[in-house]
Amino acid sequence: MREGGRASEAAAVPQSDLILGGRRFPPGRLLVMAIVNRTPDSFYRPGLTWDESAAMERVHEVVTEGADIVDIGGVPAAPGADVTVAEEIDRTASFIGRVRAAYPQVAISVDTWRHEVARQACAAGADLINDSWGGWDDELPATAAAAGAGLVCAHAGGQRPRTRPHRVRYDDVMADVLRHTQLLAGRAAEAGVPRASIVIDAAHDFGKNTWHSLEITRRLGEMTASGWPVLVSVSNKDFVGETLDVPLAGRLAGTLATTTICAWLGARIFRAHHVLQTRQALDMVSAIRGDAPPARAVRALA
Amino acid sequence: MIVTAALCPGPPLLIGELTGAASVAEDLRSACTDAVGELIAAEPEAIVVVGAAEQTEGWPEAGPLDLAVFAPGPAGPSQAGIKAAANRPTSLGVGGWLLTACGYRGPQILQAVGAAEPADRCARLGAALAKAAGRQALLVVADGSARRTLKAPGYLDERSAGFDESVERCFRTGRLDDLLGLDPALAAELMAAGRPAWQVLAGALAGRAVSSEIRYQGDPFGVAYLVASLRLDPVGTDDGGSGNV
Numbered sequence: 001m002r003e004g005g006r007a008s009e010a011a012a013v014p015q016s017d018l019i020l021g022g023r024r025f026p027p028g029r030l031l032v033m034a035i036v037n038r039t040p041d042s043f044y045r046p047g048l049t050w051d052e053s054a055a056m057e058r059v060h061e062v063v064t065e066g067a068d069i070v071d072i073g074g075v076p077a078a079p080g081a082d083v084t085v086a087e088e089i090d091r092t093a094s095f096i097g098r099v100r101a102a103y104p105q106v107a108i109s110v111d112t113w114r115h116e117v118a119r120q121a122c123a124a125g126a127d128l129i130n131d132s133w134g135g136w137d138d139e140l141p142a143t144a145a146a147a148g149a150g151l152v153c154a155h156a157g158g159q160r161p162r163t164r165p166h167r168v169r170y171d172d173v174m175a176d177v178l179r180h181t182q183l184l185a186g187r188a189a190e191a192g193v194p195r196a197s198i199v200i201d202a203a204h205d206f207g208k209n210t211w212h213s214l215e216i217t218r219r220l221g222e223m224t225a226s227g228w229p230v231l232v233s234v235s236n237k238d239f240v241g242e243t244l245d246v247p248l249a250g251r252l253a254g255t256l257a258t259t260t261i262c263a264w265l266g267a268r269i270f271r272a273h274h275v276l277q278t279r280q281a282l283d284m285v286s287a288i289r290g291d292a293p294p295a296r297a298v299r300a301l302a
Numbered sequence: 303m304i305v306t307a308a309l310c311p312g313p314p315l316l317i318g319e320l321t322g323a324a325s326v327a328e329d330l331r332s333a334c335t336d337a338v339g340e341l342i343a344a345e346p347e348a349i350v351v352v353g354a355a356e357q358t359e360g361w362p363e364a365g366p367l368d369l370a371v372f373a374p375g376p377a378g379p380s381q382a383g384i385k386a387a388a389n390r391p392t393s394l395g396v397g398g399w400l401l402t403a404c405g406y407r408g409p410q411i412l413q414a415v416g417a418a419e420p421a422d423r424c425a426r427l428g429a430a431l432a433k434a435a436g437r438q439a440l441l442v443v444a445d446g447s448a449r450r451t452l453k454a455p456g457y458l459d460e461r462s463a464g465f466d467e468s469v470e471r472c473f474r475t476g477r478l479d480d481l482l483g484l485d486p487a488l489a490a491e492l493m494a495a496g497r498p499a500w501q502v503l504a505g506a507l508a509g510r511a512v513s514s515e516i517r518y519q520g521d522p523f524g525v526a527y528l529v530a531s532l533r534l535d536p537v538g539t540d541d542g543g544s545g546n547v
Contacts, residue, residue: 080457163456166448169371169372171371173374211372211373212374218375
């Protein structure tokens with residue numbers, strides 16, 4: 001909203017370089033984080049990359065399509081059969097090691113809320129811990145710091161991991177998001193996580209209904225004004241489905257529209273299933289903003 | 303003295319402005335408005351709304367629920383100047399909204415009952431409400447388990463079906479005393495948020511002959527909803543009777 005934007009722009013903290021695994025990403029560079037789930041029952045195309053060789057195939061594919069970060073998770077966000085710490089480590093750590101070996105230049109994140117898993121994942125080569133559940137495990141910052149990894153600090157409205165929001169209400173959802181993500185980011189910095197590797201995430205749909213997710217999208221500029229790099233994870237989510245009244249398979253257009261708005265408002269990392277399409281939407285935003293030239297412009301110039 | 307009573311669930315989606323352009327759960331909504339309409343038709347001097355919340359306390363009537371807590375933004379419900387009462391518990395907010403939506407303009411008495419209150423305290427609270435002078439109608443806003451299906455807010459708990467069935471039986475047979483036997487710990491595990499409010503109802507109508515009409519029963523979103531009208535035989539005492547004669 002213009003009004004909210006104006007107030008925060010006045011006090012906006014400029015963005016600085018983001019560093020992941022030794023690679024430096026300047027503020028204008030928009031990053032695609034490709035989702036590779038090592039789960040038999042993930043939300044989007046269940047079981048697609050459950051098998052380890054299928055998952056590796058998927059990594060080859062997303063890197064070719066332009067992924068900057070590969071996000072590897074072993075537990076679905078939805079409630080379901082319990083996945084133990086050992087099982088989660090089993091699903092993620094050695095696979096991360098394989099991806100690391102195959103793609104030394106690609107950043108790797110591990111999608112987990114548990115510090116035990118994060119520790120093993122980082123030892124295997126992960127550069128970033130993607131904690132979508134908003135700091136449920138207090139030991140995560142110290143684990144990231146010890147491993148020299150980055151940390152995603154998200155807002156899940158206080159929801160316990162793998163639970164659904166039920167009649168959630170906020171006096172001001174964006175104020176709550178700002179308060180919580182900045183609290184976590186501050187704690188991470190205090191624990192010794194490099195400031196240039198701390199990322200914040202409003203976590204669309206986590207502890208939020210569709211109206212709340214639309215509101216945080218509309219007001220995303222208030223997050224980017226904090227100076228912390230902002231990650232958005234909107235791909236195929238239910239708020240897109242409810243907004244457009246479309247099933248899971250019909251959410252690409254809504255996902256890309258949301259992605260574009262978030263990029264325009266200053267988000268820098270985009271967690272996505274459709275890597276190629278997301279890459280193109282972001283490249284378009286970069287060109288419109290003037291951060292990058294068109295790939296080839298000869299029309300009317302000959 | 304309580305002259306009539308109704309049971310409605312309290313999901314925010316009863317409020318049309320919260321569910322967007324599509325029409326949602328029309329049958330549930332009309333069952334609720336029919337039940338509340340029957341309360342209003344009894345021409346009570348006040349309507350007491352009881353709903354579960356964090357703690358037991360009365361709420362001021364002024365200021366309805368601020369719908370922006372659920373639906374912020376310019377396309378959400380427009381309610382200029384309502385911000386002040388944003389903290390009203392959802393159950394009482396939805397109950398008050400139902401009364402207003404059905405055209406009721408008389409006094410409302412809003413009573414929250416704490417989610418952790420044991421059955422005996424709930425019953426005592428109900429008995430106290432029933433002692434109030436004047437002809438009062440009672441609207442109890444209470445939900446069954448939110449763990450009815452895999453897609454339910456609380457995921458599936460197999461025990462939810464039997465639990466909700468036992469609650470429904472109490473209402474269908476008019477044997478409300480049996481509601482006092484519900485186990486609070488089990489109810490909490492099953493996310494059956496209505497448990498304390500049902501037990502307040504049982505306390506309020508203790509000893510009264512109740513005939514009921516179940517107007518709706520279902521779980522279209524994984525939460526058990528029950529809508530009922532409770533018709534009471536007049537008590538043989540003058541106004542102010544304890545209801546326990």
